[in-house]
Amino acid sequence: MRELFPANQVIGFVASLALTVIALLVYFLDMSFTVGMVVLLLTAFTQAGLQLVVFMHAGESPDSDSIYLNTYYGIFIALAIVFGSLLAMVWGY
Amino acid sequence: MEFFKQFAVPNPTPTIYLSMVAIGLTLIAVLAGITYFKKWGYLWSEWLTTVDHKRIGIMYLISALLMLFRGGVDALMMRAQTSMPGNELLSAAEYNEIFTTHGVVMIFFMAMAFITALMNFVVPLQIGARDVAFPRLNALSFWLYFMGAMLFNLSFVIGGSPSSGWTSYFPLAGNELSPHIGTNYYMIALQIAGLGTLITGINFIVTIFKMRAPGMKLMKMPLFTWSALITNLLITFAFPVLTVALAMGTMDRLFGTHFFTMDNGGMAMLWANFFWVWGHPEVYILVLPAFGIYSEVISTFSKRNLYGYTSMVVSIVVISTLAFLVWVHHFFTMGQGALVNSIFSITTMAIAIPTGIKIFNWLFTMWKGKIQFTVPMLYSLGFIPIFTIGGVTGVMLGIASADYQYHNTMFLVAHFHLVIIPGVVFAMLAGMTYWWPKMFGFMLNERIGKWAFWNIAIGTCLAFFPMFISGLDGQARRMYTYSEVAGFGIWNLLSFFGALGLAMGFILIVFNVYYSARYASRDIGDDPWDARTLEWATRTPVPEYNFAVTPQVDSREPLWDSKYEGKTLFKEEIKDIHMPNNSGQPFIMTIFFFVAGFGLVFSMWPVVYVAAAGIAVLLFIRSFERDDGRHIHAEEVRETENNKRGDTR
Numbered sequence: 001m002r003e004l005f006p007a008n009q010v011i012g013f014v015a016s017l018a019l020t021v022i023a024l025l026v027y028f029l030d031m032s033f034t035v036g037m038v039v040l041l042l043t044a045f046t047q048a049g050l051q052l053v054v055f056m057h058a059g060e061s062p063d064s065d066s067i068y069l070n071t072y073y074g075i076f077i078a079l080a081i082v083f084g085s086l087l088a089m090v091w092g093y
Numbered sequence: 094m095e096f097f098k099q100f101a102v103p104n105p106t107p108t109i110y111l112s113m114v115a116i117g118l119t120l121i122a123v124l125a126g127i128t129y130f131k132k133w134g135y136l137w138s139e140w141l142t143t144v145d146h147k148r149i150g151i152m153y154l155i156s157a158l159l160m161l162f163r164g165g166v167d168a169l170m171m172r173a174q175t176s177m178p179g180n181e182l183l184s185a186a187e188y189n190e191i192f193t194t195h196g197v198v199m200i201f202f203m204a205m206a207f208i209t210a211l212m213n214f215v216v217p218l219q220i221g222a223r224d225v226a227f228p229r230l231n232a233l234s235f236w237l238y239f240m241g242a243m244l245f246n247l248s249f250v251i252g253g254s255p256s257s258g259w260t261s262y263f264p265l266a267g268n269e270l271s272p273h274i275g276t277n278y279y280m281i282a283l284q285i286a287g288l289g290t291l292i293t294g295i296n297f298i299v300t301i302f303k304m305r306a307p308g309m310k311l312m313k314m315p316l317f318t319w320s321a322l323i324t325n326l327l328i329t330f331a332f333p334v335l336t337v338a339l340a341m342g343t344m345d346r347l348f349g350t351h352f353f354t355m356d357n358g359g360m361a362m363l364w365a366n367f368f369w370v371w372g373h374p375e376v377y378i379l380v381l382p383a384f385g386i387y388s389e390v391i392s393t394f395s396k397r398n399l400y401g402y403t404s405m406v407v408s409i410v411v412i413s414t415l416a417f418l419v420w421v422h423h424f425f426t427m428g429q430g431a432l433v434n435s436i437f438s439i440t441t442m443a444i445a446i447p448t449g450i451k452i453f454n455w456l457f458t459m460w461k462g463k464i465q466f467t468v469p470m471l472y473s474l475g476f477i478p479i480f481t482i483g484g485v486t487g488v489m490l491g492i493a494s495a496d497y498q499y500h501n502t503m504f505l506v507a508h509f510h511l512v513i514i515p516g517v518v519f520a521m522l523a524g525m526t527y528w529w530p531k532m533f534g535f536m537l538n539e540r541i542g543k544w545a546f547w548n549i550a551i552g553t554c555l556a557f558f559p560m561f562i563s564g565l566d567g568q569a570r571r572m573y574t575y576s577e578v579a580g581f582g583i584w585n586l587l588s589f590f591g592a593l594g595l596a597m598g599f600i601l602i603v604f605n606v607y608y609s610a611r612y613a614s615r616d617i618g619d620d621p622w623d624a625r626t627l628e629w630a631t632r633t634p635v636p637e638y639n640f641a642v643t644p645q646v647d648s649r650e651p652l653w654d655s656k657y658e659g660k661t662l663f664k665e666e667i668k669d670i671h672m673p674n675n676s677g678q679p680f681i682m683t684i685f686f687f688v689a690g691f692g693l694v695f696s697m698w699p700v701v702y703v704a705a706a707g708i709a710v711l712l713f714i715r716s717f718e719r720d721d722g723r724h725i726h727a728e729e730v731r732e733t734e735n736n737k738r739g740d741t742r
Contacts, residue, residue: 066302070326077330077417081370088421089366092433 012054019043019050099695103253103273104186113250142675144228145637149235150214151532154525156239157206160198161518163246165599167195169592172556176589178577188573189256190275194249196259197279200375201286202242204513207521208382209238209293212321215528216297218628218635219318221306221644226299228673234289234296236683241286244690248278252694255279258571260372261342263353263364268346277694280343285686287335294328297321306627308646312406315626315649316399319406320385323413324378330417331374338367347696362427369420377416379513381409383520384451387473390523391455393624394470395462398650401454408447415444425496434493441491448484452477467622468542472523475550476515483511486561501571504564507557514553522549522602530621534634535613537605545601552594559584559591625653630662632737638670638725641734667734670725682711 023043026036052058058067102109127133140148170191174183183191217225225231248254255275257266266276301322305314314322341352342364351359392399399405421429421437455477464470486508490499499505522545530536560568563584568575575581620629630652631640642663648654655662685707692700 063302073326073414074330076414080417081334084418084421085363085366085370087436088429088433089360089362092430093428 008054012050016047016050019047023047099274100251101253102250103275104184104190106184106187109250116250137677138675141680142232142677144224144232144673144675146213146217146225146228146231147532147635147637147639149231150210150212152235153206153210153213153238154532156242157203157210157521160202160206160242161599164195164198164203165596167191167198169596171195172585172589172592174573175575175585177586178575178579178582180574183573185573186256189258189571190254192571193255193258193261193279194245197245197255197283198242200259200379201283202238202245204379204517204521205286205290206238206242207517207525208324208379209234209290211386211521211524211528212293212297212324212382214532215524215628216318216321217300217304218531218631218639219315219626220301220304220309221627221640221646222300222304223639223670224673225296226303227296229676229679230292230296232676233679233682234293236679237289237292237686238286240683240687240690241282241284241289244285244687244694245278245282247691248275248282252278260365260368262368263342263345263361264355266342266346266364267354267361269354274694277343277346280339280346281690281693284336284339284343285683285690287332287339290328291332291336294325294332297325298329301325306644306646312403313646313649316388316402316405317382317385317626320381320388320409323409324381327374327378327381327413327416331371331378334367335371335375338364338371341367343693347693362424365424365427366420369423370417372423373420374416376512377412380516381412383476383516384409386520386524386527387455387476389624389626390469390473390527391458393527393622394465394467394473395459396465396623397458397462398625398653399454400457400460401450402649404450405454408450411447412444415440415447419444422491422493422496425493426500431493438491438493442488445484445488452481467526468537468539468546469523469527471543471546472519472526475546476519476523479511479515479519479550479553483508483513483515487512499564501569502564503560503568503570506570507560507564510557510560511553514557519549522546527622528628530617531628531633531635533610534617535609535615536617536621537609538613541601541605541608545598545605548594548598548601552591552596552598554591555594556588556591559587620652620656623656625650627651627662630655632734636733636737638672638730641667641670641730667727667730669727670730671722672725673722674720676720678711678715682708685711 020043023040026039031039052071058064058071061067127136140152143149170183171188174180174188213225213231217223253273253275255261255266255271255278256273257271257276257279261276261279264270266279301314301318341350344350345353345359351357353359353361353364355361388399388405418440419437421433422441425434425437455473466474486504490496490505490508526537526542563581564570566580566584568579568581568584617633619631619633622629627644627646630644640663642665644651644662645664646662647660651660651662654660685704689701689704689708692698692704
């Protein structure tokens with residue numbers, strides 16, 4: 001029975017719904033801009049990771065290594081661009 | 094009449110009117126010629142609708158050579174204008190347009206097309222595949238690039254060319270300081286061509302990851318394929334930045350947003366930042382395939398396997414990461430603090446390490462090798478010293494404090510030309526000469542090729558070495574004239590002679606193509622250079638299915654091993670081969686892109702709406718189309734193979 005029940009998918013589905021609700025709360029509850037942005041950023045990236053791993057099967061194909069490597073590379077470059085730009089244009093200016 | 098006024102060129106001169114007439118006449122002659130020789134059907138079914146990576150590669154090659162001609166003429170005009178103090182050959186406005194189009198054409202439409210040409214033709218052959226992963230997307234890539242290039246070149250005669258430099262810095266490129274539509278051409282044409290490049294990037298990553306011949310592990314791939322993989326990875330991660338920056342710039346210019354304006358919260362410097370976040374990886378997008386080509390050529394003509402394969406791969410990967418961490422060095426003088434400049438100065442210098450590893454590996458490959466001085470090898474040998482001079486001066490520019498002295502002088506111009514010409518142009522010419530027999534079934538004449546090489550190598554040195562001196566003496570870049578007392582005259586005159594040498598080299602290359610097409614032997618076999626990798630294991634000219642039987646690989650140099658170690662490459666029987674169908678959709682869709690782009694440039698909204706609807710309809714048709722490709726039957730393949738054998742042996 002355990003093999004037949006898609007536990008991962010169900011948990012993933014519930015978790016993604018929960019993340020959506022938490023993100024929505026930023027709109028409905030009265031919180032400061034900083035807190036709101038932190039909540040949105042955290043939920044957004046967790047949501048993206050969840051979708052990639054659970055529903056887009058990133059880890060299940062034979063070339064999951066290169067998929068993860070590409071993803072990490074992409075994250076690294078995104079962070080470098082965002083924080084590098086902030087450094088050059090705002091903090092270090 | 095009011096309607097047509099917007100299409101007028103802002104600074105018309107007799108030369109531009111003459112060019113208009115010449116372009117019009119050429120166009121009519123070409124169309125009439127095709128009609129007269131009844132070639133429309135052939136053109137449509139064999140080229141415009143093709144999804145064959147080899148034909149797409151050849152179309153890229155032809156476009157790149159045309160754009161090399163166009164960008165080269167721009168360069169000649171610039172050098173002619175500055176060859177004497179106080180020269181009045183060109184006006185300031187014309188000079189601005191010419192250096193802008195020279196840069197854009199050479200980088201986006203020549204160099205990018207040239208590397209894509211060679212990647213298209215060679216990579217699937219090198220990994221033993223029948224085509225790229227998404228053949229129809231590949232055709233779409235080419236036509237997007239082609240239409241982008243044509244749209245950009247149209248600016249010469251309709252509406253006027255952009256004139257704020259190939260970097261198109263805001264606020265200069267904004268509506269206030271560049272009120273003319275020229276910069277719209279820049280934004281829109283690059284957006285269209287860039288879309289094509291991005292699709293190529295994804296296509297080739299999938300191709301190389303998924304379609305290698307059995308047994309070809311990642312660490313058994315030829316170095317050109319490795320460099321192509323990393324290049325396309327860079328494309329996929331860098332080009333979206335350009336896409337976003339161009340979209341923001343377009344909105345600033347067409348819809349009055351304030352991303353890069355000086356007021357209302359805009360930040361003009363952000364354009365420079367975005368441009369170079371893309372622009373620095375772009376440098377490596379251009380130079381990495383070149384490194385791959387040199388690795389193939391040097392190993393083939395030294396008759397040795399490549400020295401330090403693993404360190405070559407590692408250094409490419411390290412370069413690809415560092416490429417994203419150095420972009421601020423393009424604007425050290427923009428006003429950010431010493432800390433920021435120091436950080437990016439250090440990352441910049443770090444790039445010299447993996448590059449140095451590669452240079453030494455090539456030298457060690459040649460060490461004790463049996464070197465053959467063929468034309469591709471000459472370009473590779475010429476590359477090493479000239480590129481090193483360009484690279485060392487790059488390290489000088491990378492010292493942030495010293496850069497305040499060099500910034501935007503001719504010293505910088507000398508540096509990047511001495512990197513890009515040996516690093517990209519030499520490599521592309523080497524690659525073109527090297528793979529030419531595979532593409533066209535005959536070899537380029539070695540004697541004329543060597544003449545061309547010497548003209549180009551000496552021309553490059555003569556054209557750009559003097560700029561180091563005049564730059565240190567204070568000649569600013571993009572200056573259309575100078576007075577006699579400045580003392581730049583002699584250096585610029587030498588430069589002009591160098592440019593003439595380069596032009597002579599180009600003419601010799603064109604003549605070589607004509608001469609060899611006419612007189613060269615067609616009986617060259619499949620492997621005229623005695624090479625080492627899979628692309629030479631198939632027949633010449635390459636049949637549309639590339640390999641009758643998928644090769645099985647168990648080393649880095651499968652062809653060499655099958656020739657000299659007695660290993661068998663082709664173990665299976667000939668079976669039915671599954672191939673993709675041709676399609677006219679990519680071509681038609683990009684015509685809509687062209688029209689939409691033209692409409693956007695001139696803010697003619699009805700045109701944009703209609704063309705955008707056309708694109709949408711084609712996307713819709715494609716989504717619901719069923720196309721399972723076709724099969725070439727084993728019988729037919731056997732027949733083709735037998736005929737080829739009769740032809741060449």
